[in-house]
Amino acid sequence: MANELSIKNKDDDLYHGSGKTNAEIMRHSCEHVMAAAIMSFWPKAKRGVGPAIAKGFYQDAEIPGYKLVPEDLKKIEHKMDLIKKSKTPFVKLSKDIEDAINYEKEHNQQYKVEILQELKLKGEKEVTYYQTGDYIDLCRGPHVKDTSCIGFFKLDRLAGAYWRGDEKNPMLQRIYGLCFDTKDELVTYIWQMEEAKKRDHRILGKSLDLFVINENIGKGLPLLTPKGAKIRKIIEDYEYALGLKYGFEYVNTPHIARSEMYKKTGHWQHYKDVMYGSFGIENEEYVLKPMNCPHHYMIYASRQRSYRDLPIRYAESGTCYRYEKAGELSGLLRVRSLTIDDAHILMRDDQIEDEFKNCIEMVSKMFKAFNLKDYYVRLSLSDPSDAIKYIADSNIWDKASKKLEKIVIDNKLKYIIAKGEASFYGPKIDYIVKDSIGREWQMSTLQLDLFMGKRLNLVYVDKNGQEKHPVILHRGLTGSIERTLAILIEHYAGAFPLWLSPVQVKLIPISDRHINHVQKINQYLSDASIRVEIDSRNEPMQAKIRDATLQKVPFLGIIGDKEIEKSANNDICLSVRGRNNNNLGQISLTDFLEILNKNIEKKI
Numbered sequence: 001m002a003n004e005l006s007i008k009n010k011d012d013d014l015y016h017g018s019g020k021t022n023a024e025i026m027r028h029s030c031e032h033v034m035a036a037a038i039m040s041f042w043p044k045a046k047r048g049v050g051p052a053i054a055k056g057f058y059q060d061a062e063i064p065g066y067k068l069v070p071e072d073l074k075k076i077e078h079k080m081d082l083i084k085k086s087k088t089p090f091v092k093l094s095k096d097i098e099d100a101i102n103y104e105k106e107h108n109q110q111y112k113v114e115i116l117q118e119l120k121l122k123g124e125k126e127v128t129y130y131q132t133g134d135y136i137d138l139c140r141g142p143h144v145k146d147t148s149c150i151g152f153f154k155l156d157r158l159a160g161a162y163w164r165g166d167e168k169n170p171m172l173q174r175i176y177g178l179c180f181d182t183k184d185e186l187v188t189y190i191w192q193m194e195e196a197k198k199r200d201h202r203i204l205g206k207s208l209d210l211f212v213i214n215e216n217i218g219k220g221l222p223l224l225t226p227k228g229a230k231i232r233k234i235i236e237d238y239e240y241a242l243g244l245k246y247g248f249e250y251v252n253t254p255h256i257a258r259s260e261m262y263k264k265t266g267h268w269q270h271y272k273d274v275m276y277g278s279f280g281i282e283n284e285e286y287v288l289k290p291m292n293c294p295h296h297y298m299i300y301a302s303r304q305r306s307y308r309d310l311p312i313r314y315a316e317s318g319t320c321y322r323y324e325k326a327g328e329l330s331g332l333l334r335v336r337s338l339t340i341d342d343a344h345i346l347m348r349d350d351q352i353e354d355e356f357k358n359c360i361e362m363v364s365k366m367f368k369a370f371n372l373k374d375y376y377v378r379l380s381l382s383d384p385s386d387a388i389k390y391i392a393d394s395n396i397w398d399k400a401s402k403k404l405e406k407i408v409i410d411n412k413l414k415y416i417i418a419k420g421e422a423s424f425y426g427p428k429i430d431y432i433v434k435d436s437i438g439r440e441w442q443m444s445t446l447q448l449d450l451f452m453g454k455r456l457n458l459v460y461v462d463k464n465g466q467e468k469h470p471v472i473l474h475r476g477l478t479g480s481i482e483r484t485l486a487i488l489i490e491h492y493a494g495a496f497p498l499w500l501s502p503v504q505v506k507l508i509p510i511s512d513r514h515i516n517h518v519q520k521i522n523q524y525l526s527d528a529s530i531r532v533e534i535d536s537r538n539e540p541m542q543a544k545i546r547d548a549t550l551q552k553v554p555f556l557g558i559i560g561d562k563e564i565e566k567s568a569n570n571d572i573c574l575s576v577r578g579r580n581n582n583n584l585g586q587i588s589l590t591d592f593l594e595i596l597n598k599n600i601e602k603k604i
């Protein structure tokens with residue numbers, strides 16, 4: 001699995017105990033090498049910070065009297081190559097904080113002076129520096145052993161960034177770099193990014209007219225257009241049918257609830273920062289719901305339940321509202337209103353394995369339908385050292401974690417373990433899915449909850465007439481429908497398979513005299529539940545074909561004199577062009593419908 005956690009250790013001792021992944025350490029070390037190269041060309045550069053980020057690193061710097069241009073990146077890269085080849089060790093040095101301040105002042109590094117003065121205020125007496133050859137930098141570390149260990153890199157782009165992100169401060173120049181353990185990973189990533197640009201769902205969403213985000217409505221609140229809404233409906237219908245097959249019952253619940261409810265569940269304590277609140281209705285405080293769980297629990301609590309009634313599986317496409325920072329919003333991927341294809345299974349202890357198995361099967365079926373073939377799960381467990389984040393009771397946590405790992409193994413799921421990623425109420429399985437260009441997305445989630453039944457006093461009567469608390473499984477089938485829409489737009493590059501296409505067939509009459517004929521075809525296909533449109537605009541045929549191709553419609557039906565001539569009394573003929581040169585030529589309407597239905601059935 002090509003992910004951060006699987007990158008091999010180059011030198012275990014060196015990384016030990018830093019709390020950073022090896023990739024982070026390698027990327028940050030690569031930044032030192034870049035900073036060294038920058039200083040060799042512009043010795044007066046005043047450096048800001050240079051952290052590792054996902055897939056790479058950046059460095060901020062003020063270069064007096066010079067503005068970097070893209071050609072400089074090649075020059076810096078070349079120098080970095082030389083430093084890498086030199087195999088210069090990273091040497092750790094300690095400095096008294098006063099000496100360090102004086103040192104940075106002498107070298108005109110005002111930003112470093114600022115950092116040091118803050119450290120001094122916090123009571124630091126000594127700081128560490130790392131030296132590679134002539135280059136020396138204030139840094140906490142750790143780093144790789146020597147410069148030859150920095151992996152494969154490419155300087156990616158230039159940007160501007162205010163010192164400490166504050167616009168009152170000077171604007172520094174920022175260089176972003178990519179860095180990977182192997183050349184293969186670097187090349188693949190660069191290719192993925194190029195491909196990703198072509199597939200950007202925000203751009204395709206506009207050109208294919210799937211959704212809009214309007215400032216008057218608000219940031220992060222997507223409006224689905226008729227075509228976008230159609231795709232969502234198809235996904236929801238598919239999930240609905242799948243849910244019924246797997247024994248789920250559908251419920252409907254409102255978008256708001258009393259704050260009191262979330263205080264009882266503990267969401268108020270753990271989730272308050274992302275909840276929109278609060279507003280009053282008749283002296284009671286309400287919030288927009290950040291999740292559907294409590295609403296479903298209260299349906300459960302509305303009647304007496306016996307052990308024979310369990311499992312109870314409530315499902316709902318429930319729209320929730322969560323605060324995301326404006327800077328983090330991104331098309332449909334990160335939004336402030338999201339629809340979770342949610343379900344809550346309330347069950348007995350002895351039903352946990354079967355219910356997970358049921359959900360795991362359902363998720364795998366759904367991925368197959370979306371042609372997402374490659375995925376693994378992240379088994380998210382609690383971090384015992386971070387007790388505040390989790391509901392306390394280490395015995396139950398232990399039991400739940402072991403059970404979940406066994407389920408993952410028994411169901412033959414590829415998995416990695418992530419400590420500290422659990423929900424506050426229990427461990428979970430998160431699905432990480434690879435799209436058609438190999439990018440990873442987090443989608444479905446299955447969460448085990450051993451606490452909430454007791455906390456909310458949800459009960460059932462067991463065999464012996466005793467009251468017991470049910471165990472809960474939270475199931476997000478894809479996670480969120482909005483996010484799924486974004487992922488699928490990029491996965492298919494907007495060319496949805498027939499079963500998901502908002503328009504499946506576009507009919508094009510060659511001239512006005514063919515319109516009657518086209519309308520008959522339209523009626524026939526619509527009656528057979530095919531999503532069909534007629535392009536009756538007064539435009540040349542070639543222009544209509546081009547437009548339909550740009551809209552990535554799977555099939556074009558062209559009708560002119562020849563097709564009418566060929567039509568028999570009871571069966572009309574049309575010329576069909578498929579996307580990607582998949583031409584069916586002249587074909588009878590009944591045969592065409594058969595092909596359509598077959599492809600829809602096969603989900604291709």
Ligand SMILES: [Zn+2]
Nearest residue numbers: 130139140141
């Ligand atoms: Zn460093």
Ligand SMILES: [Zn+2]
Nearest residue numbers: 291292293474
């Ligand atoms: Zn839930």
